[in-house]
Amino acid sequence: MLPESSTGCSFEDCQDTADWLLSQTAVRPLVGIVCGSGLGGLADVLKDQEAFNYKDIPNFPQSTVHGHAGRLVFGTFKDRTCVCMQGRFHLYEGYPVQKITMPMRLFKLLGVETVILTNAAGGLNQDYEVGDIMIIKDHLNIPGFAGNNPLVGPNDERFGVRFPCMSDAYDRELQQLALDVGSELGYSDFLREGVYCVLGGPSFETIAECRMLNKLGADAVGMSTAHEVIVARHCGMRVFALSLITNKVVSDYNSEKKANHEEVLQTGKQRAEQMERLVSTIITRIGHNNNLA
Numbered sequence: 425m426l427p428e429s430s431t432g433c434s435f436e437d438c439q440d441t442a443d444w445l446l447s448q449t450a451v452r453p454l455v456g457i458v459c460g461s462g463l464g465g466l467a468d469v470l471k472d473q474e475a476f477n478y479k480d481i482p483n484f485p486q487s488t489v490h491g492h493a494g495r496l497v498f499g500t501f502k503d504r505t506c507v508c509m510q511g512r513f514h515l516y517e518g519y520p521v522q523k524i525t526m527p528m529r530l531f532k533l534l535g536v537e538t539v540i541l542t543n544a545a546g547g548l549n550q551d552y553e554v555g556d557i558m559i560i561k562d563h564l565n566i567p568g569f570a571g572n573n574p575l576v577g578p579n580d581e582r583f584g585v586r587f588p589c590m591s592d593a594y595d596r597e598l599q600q601l602a603l604d605v606g607s608e609l610g611y612s613d614f615l616r617e618g619v620y621c622v623l624g625g626p627s628f629e630t631i632a633e634c635r636m637l638n639k640l641g642a643d644a645v646g647m648s649t650a651h652e653v654i655v656a657r658h659c660g661m662r663v664f665a666l667s668l669i670t671n672k673v674v675s676d677y678n679s680e681k682k683a684n685h686e687e688v689l690q691t692g693k694q695r696a697e698q699m700e701r702l703v704s705t706i707i708t709r710i711g712h713n714n715n716l717a
């Protein structure tokens with residue numbers, strides 16, 4: 425495992441990137457958003473946008489996946505200041521886990537207090553349907569079991585403690601807020617709460633793997649988010665995360681179905697409007713200093 429300093433993710437590297445961005449925009453974001461595969465439309469709801477291509481941001485990784493535009497967008501929802509990653513980074517793109525999570529440390533140094541993450545995920549829970557939106561209440565970090573945790577390496581106390589707690593990773597007040605907002609919007613029929621499991625990808629799961637993950641207590645499986653959540657919590661930001669169930673995993677040897685990225689992006693398009701309304705309404709109810717409005 426590379427030390428942080430050689431992957432461009434040290435405190436000083438992140439501070440340089442934050443200083444550069446803060447010199448380019450007057451927006452001081454309190455909410456940070458990460459858009460999952462096919463869910464980049466969330467950024468388009470921001471008003472008074474100022475956007476930066478990842479390739480122009482010092483020290484920033486590049487998006488390589490279809491459905492991840494590769495832009496950092498600053499703007500506002502009502503009077504809430506936000507920064508939105510229109511495209512995230514994944515382990516399977518070949519980046520070290522410290523690099524794919526570097527934007528969380530950048531968010532922190534930009535002044536972000538609350539992070540909202542979205543992802544596309546395969547439904548493991550037999551009761552889930554394609555198009556369901558799952559409020560993530562916990563995760564299984566399978567790469568972490570093998571030592572691939574973003575906090576591996578020297579710990580910089582300016583970000584957080586050596587051994588951060590993760591039993592409160594997903595903010596319970598924000599989960600309740602999402603349920604309340606979902607019910608007000610008439611989304612209760614397709615709103616779920618569950619456990620997200622991250623794998624390294626990029627291959628989709630085998631039938632045996634899906635059966636195993638379901639037995640382990642996972643409701644949805646994907647290739648992101650948990651690493652970002654760990655780093656966001658390490659540096660003290662509040663976290664809320666949603667999975668869009670874009671496909672049902674194949675867990676039956678008689679099934680002819682095959683997981684594919686096109687279906688993932690297609691379901692993202694179909695549910696984009698509801699995802700955007702849910703997230704934007706939640707943001708309007710998040711107050712300053714982590715209070716709910």
Ligand SMILES: O=P(O)(O)O[C@@H]1C[C@H](O)[C@@H](CO)O1
Binds near residue numbers: 461489646649
């Ligand atoms: O960035 P997310 O987690 O939404 O992307 C998922 C996982 C893979 O990158 C891709 C598979 O279709 O979608």
